[in-house]
Amino acid sequence: MTSTSSQRKVVVQVVQHLSPGGIESICLELQSFAGSNADVHLVSLEGRESQMVSLWPRLSQYAGVMHFLDKPPGLQPRLLLKLAALFKSLKADVVHTHHIGPLLYGGAAARLARIPVLIHTEHDAWHLGLDNHQSLASKCLKFIRPQLVADAEIVADHIRSRIPHAQPRVIPNGIDTRRFKPGDKAAARRSFGLPDDQAIIGCAARMHEVKGHDILLDAMFRLPPNVHLALAGKGPQEAHLQRQVRDLNLSDRVHFLGLVDDMPRFYQALDVFCLASKAEGMPLSPLEAQACGARAVITDVGGSREALCPTTGILVPADNSAALAKALRYSLRTTLSADPRDFVMQYRDIRGMVAAYDQLHSVAC
Incomplete structure (x- = not known):
């Protein structure tokens, strides 16, 4: 055989x-x-x-x-x-x-x-x-x-x-660095109906409890009103997360995009990618986002640190919305000293x- x-x-x-x-x-x-x-x-x-x-x-x-x-x-x-x-x-x-x-x-x-x-x-x-x-x-x-x-x-x-x-x-x-690559940020935002003049944080993950969307939403509540969140994905927690958004008065700043077919364009629309998981293996989404030029803030669980550019990325403890908000705020206001794409191309x-x-x-x- x-x-x-x-x-x-x-x-x-x-x-x-x-x-x-x-x-x-x-x-x-x-x-x-x-x-x-x-x-x-x-x-x-x-x-x-x-x-x-x-x-x-x-x-x-x-x-x-x-x-x-x-x-x-x-x-x-x-x-x-x-x-x-x-x-x-x-x-x-x-x-x-x-x-x-x-x-x-x-x-x-x-x-x-x-x-x-x-x-x-x-x-x-x-x-x-x-x-x-x-x-x-x-x-x-x-x-x-x-x-x-x-x-x-x-x-x-x-x-x-x-x-x-x-x-x-x-x-x-x-990941395929020829598919996941930087693009026109303004055009990408228009394609998803996202504001062009605001800071955009993005997350791509199944809406399951283990992915920590609730912690990310709590962190969003701590961030200034010019910061928006784009969520790609669906799952059993979606209705619960939509209620949480309403309870936190974040409806005008959190965008539920559902399943996204053109993931490179999604990542191209972002300033920062965030994954607030409570458990992981080695996630792909931070690699995809960084290959598209977005810096990443992710929780230090499983193999996540092995998916993070050590120069431009930030690791935070899981289940800590205050620490997550602080890291996101820092990432949004800091000028990149390196290109996270270089890390992905060389190692992943x-x-x-x-x-x-x-x-x-x-x-x-």
């Missing part, structure tokens, strides 16, 4: 769900930047294609290489056989799983199907603090024996401390990440 040098190798990536998010975006980029000698497929354990494409229109360009298994809640042993059959039908040479659920199903199915190369990437390790997750991950890694990758040094350190027999290598997340370009994974594809385990 292993490809020869003259054949195209088949890589199958397995995720829990193909909905807008950092892990899913990385998978799409790995598919898009695959070399001419590779066919990359995307398997979503949950959901149906029509449902996911309606939620994330970007997926429509990947028609033909996406496979949705519509997994119901709970443990589904039969899914192993279904996945193994899919891997065999695709003549997979490499199975690449992302996060613990896909490792359990995709990893075990890959072993059943005798796939020669199995890679697993952990994108955060906070869940290993839960005893049941730690036990499951430890057993999966010991039984399935994938080539283990962490997307940040701090994620690798957490894995080693929680699961001593696991020894991950680090391949940092990267997608092409370096893809090359590192390509090397793993040829290592049978």
